[in-house]
Amino acid sequence: MRKRYSGMVLALLFSANLLACSSVEEKHITPDAGMVEQSRDAAKSLLTQLGATLKQELSTNGPVAAVGVCKQVAPAIAADVSQKTGMQVGRVGTRVRDTALGTPDAWEQAALTDFAARLAKGESAEKMEFTQVVTEPTGKYLRYAKAITVQPMCLTCHGPAANIPDGVKERLAVDYPNDKATGYNVGDLRGAVVVKRAL
Ligand code: HEC
Structure with missing residues (x-):
């Protein structure tokens, strides 16, 4: 009996060890190219729809009404793209306006840090992305981030005080009393579109 028990403990320890190893290994797995393409498409869909609505x-x-649209429409478009694709699609900021939706988690923060370093080295923001297969307490995910940089039209709401x-x-002071997302210049890293897919 005692022997059997210790055998079981050993077996458990062994499998726990295997699990621990596999979660480390996950980071080195090359993500499936087709799935990465789908994440990229979802990110583009969010950016295209939001950009068109904002411009219009x-x-x-005018800009004051557009703040209200951004408040309602940005989360609605993100929810719609998420629902249609079955992935979690959203936006995060390097400095955040909407603390509930726009605050990066640890993985997203690592992606933003990677983007900042690559931009500083002169890499173009156009196709800058970061993708990994990760194991989290709730399961295994393909995580994708696409860099968002500041364009001239963003300055009206995210630029230095003189541009706003x-x-x-x-309007921003009323809707976002903890707003940190101003003071950006054209070309700065503003944040990322992030996509999370359960595997
Ligand atoms: C009319 C004002 C306005 C303009 C112009 C604007 N934004 Fe925003 N932005 C907002 C508002 C309002 C929010 C918060 C939305 C919410 O409540 O989820 C926001 C949120 C964001 C976020 C999410 C992270 C966070 O801080 O909450 C990103 C990323 C972002 N904007 C990028 C941009 C970029 C890039 C541009 C230019 C292409 C741009 N914005 C132009 C008003 C604007």
Whole structure:
């Protein structure tokens, strides 16, 4: 009896050890190219829809109304793309405006740090992405991030104080009292579109 028990403990220890090894190994697995392509498409879909809505709103109703649209529409588009693709699609910031939705987790923070280093070395932001297969307490995931840099039209709401119209400042102060997402210049790393897919 005693012997059998210790045998079981050994077996458990052995399998726990195997699991521990495999979770380390996961990071070296090359992600499936087709799945990465689907994550890339989901990220592009979010950016394209959001960019078009923002541009239209800025030109038809002006920047103050566009803040409201961003508040409602950005999370709605993210939810819609997530629902259609079965993946979790969202945006995170290097400095955050919407603390509930835009705060990076540890993996996303590592992706942003990687992007910042690559930008500093002169790599173009256009196709900059970071992808890994990771094992988390809730399971195994393919995680993908695409860099977002600041364009001239972003400055109205994310630029230095001088670029932000007074009406926008007032609106942001009401809607986002903890807003840290201003003071950016064109070309700065603003954040990432992030996609998480259960494997
Ligand atoms: C009309 C104002 C406005 C403009 C223009 C604008 N944004 Fe934003 N941005 C916002 C608002 C408002 C939020 C918070 C949305 C929310 O509540 O989820 C936000 C959030 C974000 C986030 C998510 C992280 C965070 O800080 O919450 C990113 C990334 C972002 N914007 C990037 C950009 C980029 C890149 C551009 C230019 C292409 C841009 N924005 C233009 C108003 C704007």
